[in-house]
Amino acid sequence: DAGITQSPRHKVTETGTPVTLRCHQTENHRYMYWYRQDPGHGLRLIHYSYGVKDTDKGEVSDGYSVSRSKTEDFLLTLESATSSQTSVYFCAIRGTWRDTEAFFGQGTRLTVV
């Protein structure tokens, strides 16, 4: 299995509080992705990174920011959590632009109350 660890696995937070989710990989892969998964929507891309300090927005980036200061870590921050951000968040990694497979973490279930 690809070495991807997401933390925390579960979190309940209050509306308006900041939240940071962490994705850690041991594969030295260049590309890292944050997705959210909601019923009826499949997986939707929030942000992705193509190298250290190189990030770009996905299709649902509003309300989220990311940082990648090291190859192995990709952080997703909700600056001020809202109930609409209640979701399951998945991190994925990919080696090079030629690689067609993405490897996924086990997900973080976030509930904003």
Next chain:
Amino acid sequence: TQLLEQSPQFLSIQEGENLTVYCNSSSVFSSLQWYRQEPGEGPVLLVTVVTGGEVKKLKRLTFQFGDARKDSSLHITAAQPGDTGLYLCAGVIGNQFYFGTGTSLTVIP
């Protein structure tokens, strides 16, 4: 609006039946993948198709990439309870993977 639409969204069938799941888009992809996801886990890759018209078989699963590389189908023959899960297609454009809306399959013993 999502780039990839899957149908049906839910499918409940009896063991031994055949089924087909469709993944459609108006965009052209460099490759298309199918993933399977179990509850509480991340998606796991089943297959990647790259060439328009390509057909790949994985035991009882047959995957086809459309000639124009805009759509794909997954056919399962003689479904078994172990096939139960969420099936997701994903199209690759540049650096991004675009996922379909998902098909939740339940195979009843």
